[in-house]
Amino acid sequence: MTKVAASLEEALIACGLKSGMVISFHHHLRNGDYVLNKVLEAVAKLGIGDLTVNASSIFDAHAPLLTHIKNGLVTGIETNYISPLVGRAISGGILKKPVIFRSHGTRPSDIETGKSPVDVAFIAAPSSDKQGNCSGKTGKSACGALGYAFADAMYAKKTVVVTDNLVEYPLRDFSISEIYVDHVAVVDAIGDPQGIVSGTTRMTRDPVALRIADLAARVISASGLLKDGFSFQTGAGGASLAVGRSIQRIMLEKGIKGSFALGGTTGYLVEMLEAGCFESILDVQCFDLKAVESLHLNPRHVEISASHYASPTAKSTAAQRLDAVVLGATQIDVDFNVNVHTDSNGYIIGGSGGHSDVAAGAKLAIVAAPLSRARLPIVVDRALTITTPGKTIDVLVTQCGVAVNPRQEELRQRLAESGLPLTDIEDLRKMAEGINGVPQKPKLGDRVVARVKYRDGAFIDEILQTLPDSRRL
Amino acid sequence: MTKVAASLEEALIACGLKSGMVISFHHHLRNGDYVLNKVLEAVAKLGIGDLTVNASSIFDAHAPLLTHIKNGLVTGIETNYISPLVGRAISGGILKKPVIFRSHGTRPSDIETGKSPVDVAFIAAPSSDKQGNCSGKTGKSACGALGYAFADAMYAKKTVVVTDNLVEYPLRDFSISEIYVDHVAVVDAIGDPQGIVSGTTRMTRDPVALRIADLAARVISASGLLKDGFSFQTGAGGASLAVGRSIQRIMLEKGIKGSFALGGTTGYLVEMLEAGCFESILDVQCFDLKAVESLHLNPRHVEISASHYASPTAKSTAAQRLDAVVLGATQIDVDFNVNVHTDSNGYIIGGSGGHSDVAAGAKLAIVAAPLSRARLPIVVDRALTITTPGKTIDVLVTQCGVAVNPRQEELRQRLAESGLPLTDIEDLRKMAEGINGVPQKPKLGDRVVARVKYRDGAFIDEILQTLPDSRRL
Numbered sequence: 004m005t006k007v008a009a010s011l012e013e014a015l016i017a018c019g020l021k022s023g024m025v026i027s028f029h030h031h032l033r034n035g036d037y038v039l040n041k042v043l044e045a046v047a048k049l050g051i052g053d054l055t056v057n058a059s060s061i062f063d064a065h066a067p068l069l070t071h072i073k074n075g076l077v078t079g080i081e082t083n084y085i086s087p088l089v090g091r092a093i094s095g096g097i098l099k100k101p102v103i104f105r106s107h108g109t110r111p112s113d114i115e116t117g118k119s120p121v122d123v124a125f126i127a128a129p130s131s132d133k134q135g136n137c138s139g140k141t142g143k144s145a146c147g148a149l150g151y152a153f154a155d156a157m158y159a160k161k162t163v164v165v166t167d168n169l170v171e172y173p174l175r176d177f178s179i180s181e182i183y184v185d186h187v188a189v190v191d192a193i194g195d196p197q198g199i200v201s202g203t204t205r206m207t208r209d210p211v212a213l214r215i216a217d218l219a220a221r222v223i224s225a226s227g228l229l230k231d232g233f234s235f236q237t238g239a240g241g242a243s244l245a246v247g248r249s250i251q252r253i254m255l256e257k258g259i260k261g262s263f264a265l266g267g268t269t270g271y272l273v274e275m276l277e278a279g280c281f282e283s284i285l286d287v288q289c290f291d292l293k294a295v296e297s298l299h300l301n302p303r304h305v306e307i308s309a310s311h312y313a314s315p316t317a318k319s320t321a322a323q324r325l326d327a328v329v330l331g332a333t334q335i336d337v338d339f340n341v342n343v344h345t346d347s348n349g350y351i352i353g354g355s356g357g358h359s360d361v362a363a364g365a366k367l368a369i370v371a372a373p374l375s376r377a378r379l380p381i382v383v384d385r386a387l388t389i390t391t392p393g394k395t396i397d398v399l400v401t402q403c404g405v406a407v408n409p410r411q412e413e414l415r416q417r418l419a420e421s422g423l424p425l426t427d428i429e430d431l432r433k434m435a436e437g438i439n440g441v442p443q444k445p446k447l448g449d450r451v452v453a454r455v456k457y458r459d460g461a462f463i464d465e466i467l468q469t470l471p472d473s474r475r476l
Numbered sequence: 477m478t479k480v481a482a483s484l485e486e487a488l489i490a491c492g493l494k495s496g497m498v499i500s501f502h503h504h505l506r507n508g509d510y511v512l513n514k515v516l517e518a519v520a521k522l523g524i525g526d527l528t529v530n531a532s533s534i535f536d537a538h539a540p541l542l543t544h545i546k547n548g549l550v551t552g553i554e555t556n557y558i559s560p561l562v563g564r565a566i567s568g569g570i571l572k573k574p575v576i577f578r579s580h581g582t583r584p585s586d587i588e589t590g591k592s593p594v595d596v597a598f599i600a601a602p603s604s605d606k607q608g609n610c611s612g613k614t615g616k617s618a619c620g621a622l623g624y625a626f627a628d629a630m631y632a633k634k635t636v637v638v639t640d641n642l643v644e645y646p647l648r649d650f651s652i653s654e655i656y657v658d659h660v661a662v663v664d665a666i667g668d669p670q671g672i673v674s675g676t677t678r679m680t681r682d683p684v685a686l687r688i689a690d691l692a693a694r695v696i697s698a699s700g701l702l703k704d705g706f707s708f709q710t711g712a713g714g715a716s717l718a719v720g721r722s723i724q725r726i727m728l729e730k731g732i733k734g735s736f737a738l739g740g741t742t743g744y745l746v747e748m749l750e751a752g753c754f755e756s757i758l759d760v761q762c763f764d765l766k767a768v769e770s771l772h773l774n775p776r777h778v779e780i781s782a783s784h785y786a787s788p789t790a791k792s793t794a795a796q797r798l799d800a801v802v803l804g805a806t807q808i809d810v811d812f813n814v815n816v817h818t819d820s821n822g823y824i825i826g827g828s829g830g831h832s833d834v835a836a837g838a839k840l841a842i843v844a845a846p847l848s849r850a851r852l853p854i855v856v857d858r859a860l861t862i863t864t865p866g867k868t869i870d871v872l873v874t875q876c877g878v879a880v881n882p883r884q885e886e887l888r889q890r891l892a893e894s895g896l897p898l899t900d901i902e903d904l905r906k907m908a909e910g911i912n913g914v915p916q917k918p919k920l921g922d923r924v925v926a927r928v929k930y931r932d933g934a935f936i937d938e939i940l941q942t943l944p945d946s947r948r949l
Contacts, residue, residue: 006792134792162791171705172797173736175756175778182783182790232644263646283648305648310655317655318635319479319607324645 007133007187011045011165014188015123018161020046022053024122025081027114027159029152030060031127031139031288034086035198038127038165040067041190047076055079055100057121059110059151059309060356063088064198072097081119083107083354090351093452094469101465102351102453104344107287108313108322108360109458111154116316118460124159126152126179127193131166135184136177139289140299142168144194147268147289147298149178153308156183167193178306200291206248206271207241211373211402216242218423219329219371219400220249225421226367226414228326229253233261235281236328236361237272239290242371244271246329254280265312265321265328267357268294268304276303285321287312287357313360315458322357322364330358330396332372334386337428339393339408341370342386344455347379349445349469351453355390362395363458367414371400380435380442382428387445388455389464399428406431446470479660480606484518484638487661488596491634493519495526497595498554500587500632502625503533504600504612504761507559508671511600511638513540514663520549528552528573530594532583532624532782533829536561537671545570554592556580556827563824567925567942574938575824575926577817580760581786581795581833582931584627589789591933597632599625599652600666604639608657609650612762613772615641617667620741620762620771622651626781629656640666651779673764679721679744680714684846684875689715691896692802692844692873693722698894699840699887701799702726706734708754709801709834710745712763715844717744719802727753738785738794738801740830741767741777749776758794760785760830786833788931795830795837803831803869805845807859810901812866812881814843815859817928820852822918822942824926828863835868836931840887844873853908853915855901860918861928862937872901879904919943 008014020026026046028039039058044067046054052075061068063086071077072092078099083106085093093102105113113119126149129142139149144167156162156179164179164187207213223229223246235250237243248271254261255278264272266286270293276284277297284304289295297304313322333353334342341362346352362368372381382401397414399406404426407415419425436442448468457463481487493499499519501512512531517540519527525548534541536559544550545565551572556579558566566575578586586592599622602615612622617640629635629652636659637652646654680686696702696719708723710716721744727734728751737745739759743766749757750770757777762768770777786795806826807815814835819825835841845854855874870887872879877899880888892898909915921941930936 134797171735171755173756173758173778173794175776177778180781180784181792182781182787185791262644282644283646285646303648305646305650308653308655311653314655318658319654321646324607 005133006135006184007189011041011188011190012048014163014186015045015049017186018123018163020051020123022051025055025057025120027121027124027155028058029155030058031146031149031151032144032194032199034062034064035195036062036064036127037192037194038125039065042125043068043071043076047071052076053078055081057081057119060084061089062086065089069097083110084356085351085354087352094350096450096452096468101451104354104453104455106355106359106458107151107309107357108315109456111309112314112316114154114158115310121155121159123161123163124155126156126162126164128164128166130168130170130174131164131187132170132172132174133187134172134181135164135187136174136181137164137166138174138176138178140176144192144196144199145295146199147295148286148306150287150307150312151309152179154310161185163188165190165193167191205241206244212242213245214402215371215373215400216245216249218405219246219369220253221423222369222398222400222405222418223250223327223367224253225418225423227417228367229259231260233259234263234324234326235261236265236325238329238331239267239269240331243329243331244269246371247271247275251275251278251280265325270294273297313357313364320364322361325361325365327367327369328361328365329369329371330362332370332381334381334383335370335372335399336383336386337432339396339399340386340389341391341396342388343390344388345466347442349387349447351466359391359458362391368396369398369400370396374401374403374431374435375439378439380439382431382435384432388466390455392463401431403434404431478606479608479657481659481661484514484661484663485521487636487659488518488522490659491596491636493524493596495524498528498530498593500594500597500628501531502628503531504619504622504624505617505667505672507535507537508668509535509537509600510665510667511598512538515598516541516544516549520544525549526551528554530554530592533557534562535559538562556583557829558824558827560825567823569923569925569941574924577827577926577928579828579833579931580624580782580830581788582929584782585787585789587627587631588783594628594632596634596636597628599629599635599637601637601639603641603643603647604637604660605643605645605647606660607645607654608637608660609647609654610637610639611647611649611651613649617665617669617672618768619672620768621759621779623760623780623785624782625652627783634658636661638663638666640664678714679717685715686718687875688844688846688873689718689722691878692719692842693726694896695842695871695873695878695891696723696800696840697726698891698896700890701840702732704733706732707736707797707799708734709738709798711802711804712740712742713804716802716804717742719844720744720748724748724751724753738798743767746770786830786837793837795834798834798838800840801834801838802842802844803835805843805854807854807856808843808845808872809856809859810905812869812872813859813862814864814869815861816863817861818939820915822860822920824939832864832931835864841869842871842873843869847874847876847904847908848912851912853912855904855908857905861939863928865936874904876907877904
């Protein structure tokens with residue numbers, strides 16, 4: 004008996020896929036992913052409908068999803084992130100049920116504890132043997148870590164590995180074991196390598212972003228955490244990368260030997276590992292080819308599951324051991340609540356990813372953001388959507404000054420003593436509004452198009468439908 | 477909040493250990509294990525009783541268990557193997573409830589599916605960080621793979637890592653993740669390195685054993701399976717090792733490139749890997765230091781869980797991909813049923829381990845055994861205890877000839893064509909009885925002291941209490 008199905012369609016039939024079921028995907032192939040589209044295309048041929056798609060993230064490459072939503076094939080979405088192309092359409096109200104947004108930590112937790120059951124999980128695997136031992140480290144579509152896929156593979160009723168690189172049994176360096184895999188479907192290509200390592204990972208040259216990065220690095224340095232044993236996470240945006248570069252310079256100058264960096268990993272973080280800044284990288288996903296190669300070849304670069312990264316119900320996680328994390332924001336309000344779900348017009352353009360997870364876990368959670376973007380203030384009176392509650396954010400760094408959460412008085416004193424340009428978040432808001440004007444609240448409908456589930460299991464916010472005249476620009 | 481308990485006792489208290497619970501252990505430290513004894517000693521101080529011990533194997537080093545049984549601290553045992561010192565006492569009837577014997581594959585399956593719930597699992601870890609990321613690959617008590625401990629750690633209500641080598645967070649090359657670990661208890665020593673790599677792994681010089689080994693290797697060669705892609709498991713007994721040596725010679729002579737060897741791993745198997753006989757070793761436990769070192773340093777030597785090894789409820793396993801396996805027997809009867817649980821006097825002296833698992837999985841399951849041992853026939857009319865049903869055994873190899881299971885007519889023809897000294901198992905029984913006399917059946921009591929659970933979930937046999945006059949010698 005072989006697990007290798009004659010086609011993707013055959014695998015779907017073998018799984019007993021039926022209308023009303025939940026199917027799941029992970030996003031390590033990012034904007035290069037073909038698997039979600041291919042599966043839904045195959046499902047459409049089978050005349051199945053009313054499916055819920057639980058995908059760890061949804062990218063613009065998944066735009067065909069919109070057609071499947073319109074046709075009633077997909078009626079529900081659970082995810083941690085939706086990029087703007089799909090997000091704006093969902094904001095307009097095309098989906099039958101409200102999207103359930105989670106974080107990268109909460110998603111596997113809810114799958115593992117049965118709160119978010121999955122009927123059929125699809126594992127996009129750059130290498131797999133015929134029994135389903137699979138890995139992202141090798142193959143023409145290599146994407147590195149498969150951290151978000153572990154819970155899906157382990158807890159779905161049926162698990163299908165989709166691969167474009169079938170290797171001899173046993174695949175030695177497996178990330179996901181055959182014991183969880185029902186079927187293996189071989190396709191021509193699971194993704195576009197150009198999109199897998201998408202262009203989010205370029206260092207910024209923008210002077211404002213560089214000023215913010217410099218200040219953020221000085222905040223970390225002044226906090227007292229930047230010493231031997233230091234642990235760190237930063238995002239893949241240009242400013243975040245620049246913070247990493249500044250931290251690297253300080254660490255090398257002072258001979259500081261850090262403990263671990265937590266990834267999402269870029270080549271810049273790999274450079275820090277190789278330069279001796281850290282003992283190891285714990286990695287749930289790779290953002291670029293250098294990270295993919297490092298995970299494959301460097302034993303100090305280690306793959307972890309999303310639960311190991313940040314599950315709120317795991318017995319402990321790497322995120323809880325973080326010293327400092329640098330995060331972005333679409334909006335941050337005067338209570339330090341951060342929005343990375345919607346833009347100022349109320350359109351869905353993102354999601355938590357690991358934002359709320361590492362903010363909750365790290366000793367020092369820094370939001371690094373400019374005062375405004377595209378003439379819209381980022382520091383606002385009230386965030387349109389709360390992704391990450393202000394109580395878990397310690398510092399806001401802007402180009403015009405650093406605001407410390409009043410809950411962190413000791414930290415404020417430390418930063419003041421270091422001569423950092425401290426200010427009040429209210430003043431930053433006023434400054435932002437002074438430059439750009441007070442933003443009008445977008446006019447939104449009454450219908451809830453998405454709900455945001457926080458780490459504690461409660462819904463922390465909901466996102467309302469945008470109206471044809473929501474857009475103020 | 478730290479997971480590191482002040483002492484083993486503190487960890488037990490923190491787990492809420494109570495009378496009537498099930499506590500579990502794994503046996504990678506083999507006859508050098510201190511952890512089971514230390515835990516029970518600590519439990520005794522807490523005045524707790526009526527515990528069930530679920531240990532993947534019990535060795536002579538665990539003789540203090542007998543005192544805890546007599547005192548009512550331990551009233552139940554679930555295990556895959558009990559070595560003679562403890563086994564004989566249990567045969568005498570000292571334990572309140574019958575032992576439940578499983579196999580290495582069935583034990584994790586029953587833990588994972590909730591049939592055999594564990595309240596508190598103890599993981600003997602040669603290295604651990606303070607959050608419980610742990611490994612057997614390094615440390616003064618290094619034992620290599622921790623394959624049997626995965627299900628315990630993942631599914632027990634509480635998991636305690638017991639270590640004598642606390643390392644900096646994060647332990648990179650972890651086998652068991654912190655997400656499953658509640659507490660870490662640091663002790664002086666978790667085991668005696670001399671006993672961890674116990675003396676089962678020496679090559680035999682006994683001419684009878686060498687004759688059997690040579691015949692067994694010729695059977696494998698003649699079966700048609702010994703070609704490129706060959707996969708193989710052999711035990712750690714002297715004769716089994718000798719079979720491996722013969723197979724190695726044939727493979728090197730003929731330039732055969734095998735696929736994988738499945739371990740329990742000895743240095744001899746590592747030599748075969750290094751000589752290019754196999755692409756990889758999949759390893760659930762290491763028998764000696766050379767295997768430990770290889771697992772640590774050679775990326776082609778890979779740790780797998782006991783479920784990956786042979787769980788009957790896993791979606792597939794390595795055991796199912798085996799071409800040939802060479803197994804031992806205490807008794808084998810004319811229906812090819814094998815007993816490795818009891819000796820001819822009815823005393824418990826072992827257990828399945830992976831015997832029944834790989835017999836069921838492999839294409840060719842060979843039992844290699846002498847006609848008699850210590851003047852007692854091994855080929856008998858009726859096995860005193862059925863460990864492994866005859867329908868899963870293909871060939872019996874003795875020094876006086878090779879008997880093929882009548883279910884395998886095609887195989888019999890192949891072996892006949894190769895000029896192997898084929899005979900009937902009935903004839904081997906007569907020969908054995910002719911040399912040693914017809915063995916008297918031991919007189920046993922009515923009370924069941926152990927039940928043997930087979931891979932299908934049914935009890936395949938039960939073991940009766942021995943009486944003071946059971947012993948016929």
